Amino acid sequence: MINRQFRQRLGAFxxxxxxxLIAACTQQETTNTADTTTESSAQSEPTVADAQAFIExxxxxxxxxxxxxxxxxxxxxxxxxxxxxxLNTQVSTEGTEAGVKFANQAKRxxxxxxxxxxxxxxxxxxxxxxxxxxxxxxxxxxxxxxNTRMASTYATGKIxxxxxxxxxxxxxxxxxxxxxxxxxxxxxxxxxxxxxAQNENGTTMKEDYAAMAAIANExxxxxxxxxVGTMWRARYDLPPAEFAAETDRLWGQVKPLYDExxxxxxxxxxxxxxxxxxxxxxxIRADLLGNxxxxxxxxIYDLVAPGDxxxxxxxxxxxxxxxYDAVKxxxxxxxxxxxxxxxxxxETFWERSQITKPADREVxxxxxxxxxxxxxxxxxxxxxKVNADDFQTVHHELGHNYYQRAYKDQSPIFQGGANGGFHExxxxxxxxxxxxxxxxxxxLIDQTPDASKDVGLLMAQALEKVAFEPFGLLMDKWRxxxxxxxxxxxxxxxxxxDLREEYQGIRPPVERSADYFDAGGKYxxxxxxxxxRYFIAHILQFQFHKAACxxxxxxxxxxxxxxxxxxxxGEKFNAMLEMGQSKPWPEAxxxxxxxxxxxGSAMVEYFAPLMEYLQxxxxxxxxxx
Ligand code: X8Z
Ligand code: ZN
Numbered sequence: 001m002i003n004r005q006f007r008q009r010l011g012a013f014x015x016x017x018x019x020x021l022i023a024a025c026t027q028q029e030t031t032n033t034a035d036t037t038t039e040s041s042a043q044s045e046p047t048v049a050d051a052q053a054f055i056e057x058x059x060x061x062x063x064x065x066x067x068x069x070x071x072x073x074x075x076x077x078x079x080x081x082x083x084x085x086x087l088n089t090q091v092s093t094e095g096t097e098a099g100v101k102f103a104n105q106a107k108r109x110x111x112x113x114x115x116x117x118x119x120x121x122x123x124x125x126x127x128x129x130x131x132x133x134x135x136x137x138x139x140x141x142x143x144x145x146x147n148t149r150m151a152s153t154y155a156t157g158k159i160x161x162x163x164x165x166x167x168x169x170x171x172x173x174x175x176x177x178x179x180x181x182x183x184x185x186x187x188x189x190x191x192x193x194x195x196x197a198q199n200e201n202g203t204t205m206k207e208d209y210a211a212m213a214a215i216a217n218e219x220x221x222x223x224x225x226x227x228v229g230t231m232w233r234a235r236y237d238l239p240p241a242e243f244a245a246e247t248d249r250l251w252g253q254v255k256p257l258y259d260e261x262x263x264x265x266x267x268x269x270x271x272x273x274x275x276x277x278x279x280x281x282x283x284i285r286a287d288l289l290g291n292x293x294x295x296x297x298x299x300i301y302d303l304v305a306p307g308d309x310x311x312x313x314x315x316x317x318x319x320x321x322x323x324y325d326a327v328k329x330x331x332x333x334x335x336x337x338x339x340x341x342x343x344x345x346x347e348t349f350w351e352r353s354q355i356t357k358p359a360d361r362e363v364x365x366x367x368x369x370x371x372x373x374x375x376x377x378x379x380x381x382x383x384x385k386v387n388a389d390d391f392q393t394v395h396h397e398l399g400h401n402y403y404q405r406a407y408k409d410q411s412p413i414f415q416g417g418a419n420g421g422f423h424e425x426x427x428x429x430x431x432x433x434x435x436x437x438x439x440x441x442x443x444l445i446d447q448t449p450d451a452s453k454d455v456g457l458l459m460a461q462a463l464e465k466v467a468f469e470p471f472g473l474l475m476d477k478w479r480x481x482x483x484x485x486x487x488x489x490x491x492x493x494x495x496x497x498d499l500r501e502e503y504q505g506i507r508p509p510v511e512r513s514a515d516y517f518d519a520g521g522k523y524x525x526x527x528x529x530x531x532x533r534y535f536i537a538h539i540l541q542f543q544f545h546k547a548a549c550x551x552x553x554x555x556x557x558x559x560x561x562x563x564x565x566x567x568x569x570g571e572k573f574n575a576m577l578e579m580g581q582s583k584p585w586p587e588a589x590x591x592x593x594x595x596x597x598x599x600g601s602a603m604v605e606y607f608a609p610l611m612e613y614l615q616x617x618x619x620x621x622x623x624x625x
Contacts (some may be wrong), residue, residue, distance in 0.1 A: 045112075051114055051118055059412055069094075074370060074372060079362075081361075089148045092147065096140040102125050103126045117582070127231065143215045149199060150205050150212070151527050155363070157194040159171065172292050175187060176291065181287070188286065195516075195517040204517070206489065209492075220483075227483040227485070229482075250600050253601060256611075257466050257607055258467070260615060260618055260623070261466050262623070263623035265463075265467075266280065267621055283507040284506050286509060295471040297463040298463045309452060310453065311449040311456045313449075320387075326382075326386065330394050330398070333427075336564060339567075340569060348376070349379055349401070354381045363383070366523045367380070367396070380397040380401065392431050395427045398427050399428065399429070399430060409578070414582040418581055418585035421536025421539070425541040432545045433545075435561065437560070457559060468534070468538055470503035471503075471504055472538060473532070474499040474504065475519075475524065479530075491514070492519065493516045494514060544573075545602065548561075549563065552568065559606055575592070
């Protein structure tokens, strides 16, 4: 959830201007300068020294008040109530106002020739806000109120099952374990009532979302972008249209693998549930794939396992039977990073993280990683359960924390991932090394399965990683359409299901009317976290893994490679991490992998033995939907 932190770091800017007289003067002064520049060319041309002074002012705000806003956001996310929502709205309003002001001021330097590093800082400042507000009075506050309300509605959402209120983390677990289609459908449908239920403000998340899109678009246009979607796509060191084409190119590389997986999974589900529930010529019912959003399918491994190639262990059971609790899961993740040569996590990580769900208050359970002071106050916030999914997520979140700490000496403007996909790929890349050999080293299994079990190992992995890609792509395709105006509140839901069918080949278990807002049932929509980052991360993590395995001297198949214990990999990895976003991402990619292109072929290579198996299995089946 890096993006939210970035927003909150911006949220800190304006706090200074409202706190100190000197800062208020600064604010006034800079506002005047910006106004005069746009209104009249009589103002003297800005110089490199002016740009330097401006950058230093922005950096000072980041440093001094990033911490303040991050601490408010942390308290809000780990103790949701009326007051912390109020505080968060306040800080976020101030941050948005300051971010808009700085983005506008940065435009003064558009035509000025600047050294590359300064030019990059100016461009990042212009793109700094996740959701810009227009400058008209009250707009930033309204936007912040809407966003806090949507985040709270999602985080505190519960449904009634058999007379009991059940929260999302428990529902997620149920979607993974239950095999009764009627029960799955019940949970699936009830969860999607939340985005259309009236909140205490008398609105629904769907209405709030439409209002958010209108205000943020107005803000984006004032900053010179077509809409918010264009602004989000502009963060990848490429023209926005080229970036969209780049994601389509990457999808084209892995789609053949997805299509084979889809065909096989549908056939196996048909064996379990029969023709009525899983017709062989239709998209797959979204509630049967072991996940609330059908985004990754690892939980139905047992239904699709290749009988003669099953590796014979279940990571969830291994963790449970070996006395792992949430803290031990995190310690195990830390030990992996330590084996690569990274410093241990600070004491404060253990004191201040939220590792399990507190019993007595509302919290945002969606996992995230934070750096509260831009230095060493790193933490995770999870509601960890002892299972394979959360073991993966622990590594994912720690990846964020180690990245944050690696780039802490960069200018605060450069404290971010080389692109959003890099930030999401670090921990996942490490988790690709949770191989049978590694589990044996941990003492979780006695013997490693032989090569005849590779297809089973790869199937489990593909259900997580390959199944994810079309979802990873369509989340923002949908938002790009919303922000561009191609979709309106009347067509939000139809547009959502059109994309779900086109890319994922899934369908809702029951007909969904235009009144619903099914996209809103996924965390990143009410929380405005862009999602293409995860699509990119799934490509990058295999590229990183391949480069790391080569560096470690591994000669076997990629899926059996574990970089555990390789300090040589750690050193080179760190060289990429400590760059933060100080250079265009191709340079960071090159520093670690030797190539400047994102490329799905490492993922395709990783799964090649499974592809062969799937093609054999699918022979004679009619695939597609
Ligand atoms: O949101 C996350 C992380 C936090 S950045 C837990 N992920 C996406 C999701 O849960 O939908 C990781 C995988 C995709
Ligand atoms: Zn993440």
